[in-house]
Amino acid sequence: MLIRNYRDVAAEDVEEDAESVKIRQVISKEDGAPHFAMRVFELRLNGYTPRHSHEWEHEVFILSGEGSVFDACGQEHKIRKGDVVFIPGNEMHQFKNTGKQLFEFICLIPI
Amino acid sequence: MLIRNYRDVAAEDVEEDAESVKIRQVISKEDGAPHFAMRVFELRLNGYTPRHSHEWEHEVFILSGEGSVFDACGQEHKIRKGDVVFIPGNEMHQFKNTGKQLFEFICLIPI
Numbered sequence: 001m002l003i004r005n006y007r008d009v010a011a012e013d014v015e016e017d018a019e020s021v022k023i024r025q026v027i028s029k030e031d032g033a034p035h036f037a038m039r040v041f042e043l044r045l046n047g048y049t050p051r052h053s054h055e056w057e058h059e060v061f062i063l064s065g066e067g068s069v070f071d072a073c074g075q076e077h078k079i080r081k082g083d084v085v086f087i088p089g090n091e092m093h094q095f096k097n098t099g100k101q102l103f104e105f106i107c108l109i110p111i
Numbered sequence: 112m113l114i115r116n117y118r119d120v121a122a123e124d125v126e127e128d129a130e131s132v133k134i135r136q137v138i139s140k141e142d143g144a145p146h147f148a149m150r151v152f153e154l155r156l157n158g159y160t161p162r163h164s165h166e167w168e169h170e171v172f173i174l175s176g177e178g179s180v181f182d183a184c185g186q187e188h189k190i191r192k193g194d195v196v197f198i199p200g201n202e203m204h205q206f207k208n209t210g211k212q213l214f215e216f217i218c219l220i221p222i
Contacts, residue, residue: 001180001197002195003195027195031197033197034168034200035146036147057145069112071112082118083116085112085114086112086113086142088143093112108170108219110145
């Protein structure tokens, strides 16, 4: 069993097509996770993740702040603490911080 | 893309060997999730989950309250908001609410 606080995991810069985004790899393959990995993203003021798609799905839980997610139709949806987002594989998406606080969310992907 | 607040998902009683535990199936196979499912547990005052083990792993993130997790050696570890727990498959475990508030956590399992 592994127990750690997510804030004790180093926050690394996400650089490619992203702005003011950091990622913490809180449960990964290196920890022995066989099927899926847990990461925590933080988007600072005006931060955003790339607008992109990929084969794998995302399962997301918003921890703090206010933001938006763009969907495959180009529509922007407001999301906030306690919201859950499921993005199927190959679907276009982008997260943005639209508030005045840090926007943090858990994002899981298959390994 | 599916967006919902976890509190809008019905909380169902967990009955077998559990006390004062409810579960919300926030992202499941029924939503099209291909690899893993996201659930949110709530343990009311003095609530606990079964002390058990099973083949599949858990990836856990504590959302609110204070609790404990028993490990395979029978040791109790305090856990609170922001803590992450990885429980490999076949490892004995049990969660308890040891605080005075609702103890809530996300728990993911493979599908």
